[in-house]
Amino acid sequence: ANDAELIDGEGKTLMPGMFDMHTHNSKFRGLLHLAGGVTSVRDLANNKQLKNLAAQFDSNEILGPHIVIYIGIIDGPGPFANQRNVIENLEEGLAELQAYKDLGYQQIKLYSSIKPEWVPTLTEKAHELGMRISGHIPAYMTATQAINQGYNEIQHINMLFLNFMSDTIDTRTPLRFTMPAQHGADLDLDSKEYLDFVQLLKSKDILIDPTAAIFENMFVSQSGESSPTYQMVEDRFPIIEQRGFYSGGLEKKGEQIARYKESYDKMLSVVFDLFQKGVAIVPGTDGLPGFLYHRELELYVKAGIPAAEVLKLATFKSAEITGVSEFVGSVEEGKQANLI
Numbered sequence: 001a002n003d004a005e006l007i008d009g010e011g012k013t014l015m016p017g018m019f020d021m022h023t024h025n026s027k028f029r030g031l032l033h034l035a036g037g038v039t040s041v042r043d044l045a046n047n048k049q050l051k052n053l054a055a056q057f058d059s060n061e062i063l064g065p066h067i068v069i070y071i072g073i074i075d076g077p078g079p080f081a082n083q084r085n086v087i088e089n090l091e092e093g094l095a096e097l098q099a100y101k102d103l104g105y106q107q108i109k110l111y112s113s114i115k116p117e118w119v120p121t122l123t124e125k126a127h128e129l130g131m132r133i134s135g136h137i138p139a140y141m142t143a144t145q146a147i148n149q150g151y152n153e154i155q156h157i158n159m160l161f162l163n164f165m166s167d168t169i170d171t172r173t174p175l176r177f178t179m180p181a182q183h184g185a186d187l188d189l190d191s192k193e194y195l196d197f198v199q200l201l202k203s204k205d206i207l208i209d210p211t212a213a214i215f216e217n218m219f220v221s222q223s224g225e226s227s228p229t230y231q232m233v234e235d236r237f238p239i240i241e242q243r244g245f246y247s248g249g250l251e252k253k254g255e256q257i258a259r260y261k262e263s264y265d266k267m268l269s270v271v272f273d274l275f276q277k278g279v280a281i282v283p284g285t286d287g288l289p290g291f292l293y294h295r296e297l298e299l300y301v302k303a304g305i306p307a308a309e310v311l312k313l314a315t316f317k318s319a320e321i322t323g324v325s326e327f328v329g330s331v332e333e334g335k336q337a338n339l340i
Helices: 030-035 050-058 090-102 116-128 143-148 158-162 175-186 192-203 212-219 239-246 255-276 292-303 307-321
Strands: 018-023 038-043 066-074 107-110 132-135 153-155 207-209
Touching (some): 018 307, 116 143, 143 192, 158 255, 255 292, 292 307
Parallel strands (some): 038 066, 132 153
16 A cells, blocks of 8 residues: 555664553553563453543554453452452352353452352352452462362462462551461472462463563562662663662562562562473463563563473464454454554
8 A cells, every 4th residue: 555654674674563461551641662672461350440541542542552351450358458349148159150140251360359159159150240259368278279260361470389378367557478488398299289270280280370470579578679670671761760669569578588589580480380291371460551561471481481482472372362352363465454
């Protein structure tokens, strides 16, 4: 066509647009995703007006990525509830599932205050509606139990580590971070317990959404020093924003400093181990849009996954998992020009 814009690609690389598989979108975040090369996202919990925002993104009224998967959130009652959507009883939960289904959502995220005894009924109903169930592992429950009761996917690598600790930890509180930080280093990847768990993940086809970069900031960064998570990009931010990159994540002192770093290294070892054993992993940030994503990918390479394989996770593997590979996710004639 005569009106086509020609782009000189000499010395550049053409790539499919990337997928951030763990985002929470707003009209201000869309542009950051695009600037970072993220053209498709899963929204992992938002308000019920999300489709309006998606329509604005898709019509270019607001610049933003294509939201390929809508994930509703349900949490139980209590002082730590996620205020986006709290149910008081199981009946309300079942009604919420139906409400999200009617809005065209494909998945439901259960949060930390959900009562464990509600999980089997909620997952059964979700599956009847053709929806997937994922999320945090509810407090006083293990990942193994959640999977056996119908979870399809687990958010955050710390939730896997908690599986090997105890079901008496109140994971609605910061213990869900400090326990894996203190004890994660002890996880033995050759132990029967761990190997059985990986086998369970494989046999049930469980998806893992590790959000590794946010844990690097929590476990490895130190107060008063530039966080390794944001070091590469901090000079792009106003000073007031840069301050946050020096806050040091979880409070740590003395022997905790080395210990937490060791636990973080173990988290990366698990990401690599799962990848090698064929457990599906998706790159997502749950944090700073458009910037944290590249760190997530770098950390997978640091863990041992070959860079080319990481780029596959970021593009066509994510496109396949979200069911849009017919249109996007690779550089091919006939697909949408979803390119960077």
